[in-house]
Amino acid sequence: MRNGGRIAAAIDVLTDVVNRHQPVKSAARDWGKRARYAGSKDRAWVSGLVLDALRKRNSIAHAMGDDSPRGLILGALAHAWGWNIRQIDDAMDEDHAPSKLTLEERERLVMAPDPVAPPHVQGDFPEWMTSMMARVFAEEAVVEAQAMAVRADVDLRVNTLKVDAEKASQPLRSAKAEESPLLINAFHIPARDPSERETSLESIPAYSKGWVEVQDAGSQIAAAAANAQAGEQVLDYCAGGGGKTLAIAAQMQGKGQIFAYDVDGRRLSALIPRLKRSGAHNVQLVHPSEPTQLVDLAGQMDLVFVDAPCTGTGTWRRRPDAKWRLKEKQLEKRMQEQEEILAAASAFVKPGGRLLYATCSFLMEEDEDRVAGFLATHPDFSEEDAAEAAIASGLLTEEGAAAVKRYRGPTGSVRLTPRRAGTDGFFFAVLRKAG
Numbered sequence: 001m002r003n004g005g006r007i008a009a010a011i012d013v014l015t016d017v018v019n020r021h022q023p024v025k026s027a028a029r030d031w032g033k034r035a036r037y038a039g040s041k042d043r044a045w046v047s048g049l050v051l052d053a054l055r056k057r058n059s060i061a062h063a064m065g066d067d068s069p070r071g072l073i074l075g076a077l078a079h080a081w082g083w084n085i086r087q088i089d090d091a092m093d094e095d096h097a098p099s100k101l102t103l104e105e106r107e108r109l110v111m112a113p114d115p116v117a118p119p120h121v122q123g124d125f126p127e128w129m130t131s132m133m134a135r136v137f138a139e140e141a142v143v144e145a146q147a148m149a150v151r152a153d154v155d156l157r158v159n160t161l162k163v164d165a166e167k168a169s170q171p172l173r174s175a176k177a178e179e180s181p182l183l184i185n186a187f188h189i190p191a192r193d194p195s196e197r198e199t200s201l202e203s204i205p206a207y208s209k210g211w212v213e214v215q216d217a218g219s220q221i222a223a224a225a226a227n228a229q230a231g232e233q234v235l236d237y238c239a240g241g242g243g244k245t246l247a248i249a250a251q252m253q254g255k256g257q258i259f260a261y262d263v264d265g266r267r268l269s270a271l272i273p274r275l276k277r278s279g280a281h282n283v284q285l286v287h288p289s290e291p292t293q294l295v296d297l298a299g300q301m302d303l304v305f306v307d308a309p310c311t312g313t314g315t316w317r318r319r320p321d322a323k324w325r326l327k328e329k330q331l332e333k334r335m336q337e338q339e340e341i342l343a344a345a346s347a348f349v350k351p352g353g354r355l356l357y358a359t360c361s362f363l364m365e366e367d368e369d370r371v372a373g374f375l376a377t378h379p380d381f382s383e384e385d386a387a388e389a390a391i392a393s394g395l396l397t398e399e400g401a402a403a404v405k406r407y408r409g410p411t412g413s414v415r416l417t418p419r420r421a422g423t424d425g426f427f428f429a430v431l432r433k434a435g
Contacts, residue, residue, distance in 0.1 A: 001042045003090075004097025007073060009035065009042075010049040011098060014069040017050065017321055024050055024321050049073060052080040054320035055149040058121045064108045070098065071105075078109040085109055124149045125316075128328060136364050136415075144362075147419035151191040152317035154201070155423075156212040157220050158185040160250045161279045163211045171206040182217050182400035182421065183224070210277035215243045218314070218416045218423030221404065222307070222358040223247035225390040225414070225428050230255035232302040237261055237345040242271030244307055249280035251393065259301075261286040261294060301348045307358045308338045308370075314360040314425020317418060335365060342374045346381065352435035355381065362417055362425040371413065371429045385412040386430045 001009070009031060016027040028047045032038060038046075053060060053076035060075035061067035077083040085106060092100050101109070113122075119134075120127040123145030133141040156177060158168045165185050169177070172187055180186035201207050201214060223244045228234055228251040236245045239260035249258055258280075262268040265288050275283055286293045311334055316323045342357060349355050357374075359366050375381060387404040390396055396404065403421045404414050413429035 001038055002094045002096070004092060004094030006042060006045050006049070007077070007091055008096055008098050009038070009046045010053075010073045011069045013046060014050050014053060014073055017054070018069055021325070024054070049076055049081070051320055052076045052151075054324065055151075055317070056080050056124050057320075057324060058124045059113065059117070062114060062117055062121045063111055064105070066105075066108075074101070074105060074109065079113075119145075122146070124323075126324065126326060129326075132363055132365065136362055140419075144417055144419050147417065148316040148425070149320070150317060150418070152216075152418070152424065153191050153422070154189040155180065155215060155217045155220065156187045156189070156201075157183075157215045157247060157250075158187070158212055159210055159246070159278055160185055161254055162209070163206075168206055168211045171204060172212070175201065175204055180217060180397070180400075182397055182403060182423070183220055183395055184397055185395060186217060186220055187212070188217065208277070210279055213243065213246055213274070213278070215247065216424045216426075218421065218426030219243060219360070220247060221390055221396065221400065221414075221416065221423070222356075222426050222428040223251070223305075224393040224395040225358075225386050225430060226251065226303055226305055226356050227389050227393045228252050228256075228303055232256045233297075233300055233350075234258045234303045234305065235261065235297060235301045235345075235348050236305045236307075237348070238263075238307050238309065238341065239271065240264075240267050240307065242268075242274050244305060245271065245283060246274060246278050246280055248303075248305065249278070249283055251395075252282065254280065254282050256282060258283045259286050259293075259297060260284070261288070263288050265289060297348050299348065299350050301350055302353045303356065304345050304348050304353070305356045305358070306341060306345045307360075308341055308366075310334050310338070310359040310361040310366050311363065312360055314362055314417070314427075317424065331363070331365065335370065338366060338370045339373060342370060343377070346374070346378060346433075349381075349433045351433055353433050354384070355431040355433065356386075356428060357431065358426065358428040360424055360426055362415060362427065367415065367427040367429075368409065368411070368413060371411070371431070375431070380434045381431045382434070383412050384430045384432050386414045386428050387412070389430045390414070390428075 013027045013031050016022045053072040064071040064075040123142040125145045137144045158165045177187040177189050228248045230253045239262045245260045387408040390404050391401045416423045416426045
């Protein structure tokens, strides 16, 4: 496909996202079924442009004076991809391209960003979140949000149950993986140009052998704060697909016991092939259809890990369409769920044990507020220094240790963001139960 046809396709895909409320992945897949002539590079190009238009939706719409799919896609070419007016003109002259640029579009495409635009425009976040952004980031709200509106790196965790980092690095060279600056047993693949196709990690033998797992560095650091020891009894209470279950299993060197539980049995089932690939033999799945299994664990756990369901604001770089679907009622629902989950999970912690609460959200309403509310009603728990817990695991580099110390809050919890640490947005707190 030539660029004109690709631009037209991107407008069609974004129209489905905006008007039919489809996730980008689904809308792009549906377009691909209709456009059998499109190759893998074409699909990557179209998806990349749509995602960047969504990442910077507010600022592009403001610059273009137009929030239609056409306005957003054309604006993304200029304001996200850096195309000049001649490149855009040439593409619009090709067969199967959208109609040519209007005079107003041409003028808008060459305008500089508005330095006095409202924070939600400059930072590309929903306007109703302005006060929440200011609460957590103060005068840095715009620059923090802007760092969430770019493409993310891919992070890999080395599975030390099977291999060490040095051996794992050899086959990862083909994917241009680099050593993580934050973690000793991790690599990261710098974000590609948005118009380029990403490397398929599943095609790398190191992945199929279970040597590495895809896991954001922020998630790996939160798991490190568990500082799980060989021989401990651990409950991953919201295990989901099992990324942190596998990370904790590696910390424990396959010794002790990990119970992985999730209310969604389908998500939990997705962990089965990952367990086989990882070689982690000390993990037991606790299916929601067998509640007696969970009841028997009450008061027995050295560690309960709660990666709570949340709004996912910390993953905006990867899922920009979710940013614009988020509503206040959803946040309120998540906050209620988090309160209930924390209270329920705490019943499994034994005296002297610890409860680790984590979210992939940067909102204080889901983070510090929920921890403070829990502590107010559970006086037998107290908050510890989560940064020191992560450092004590031995999994952080000097730079990683400095980052968690730098972004440790006054009560001991840690918040990481793309701007601060180059990770997804992550929050974690360690709570100790009285002995």
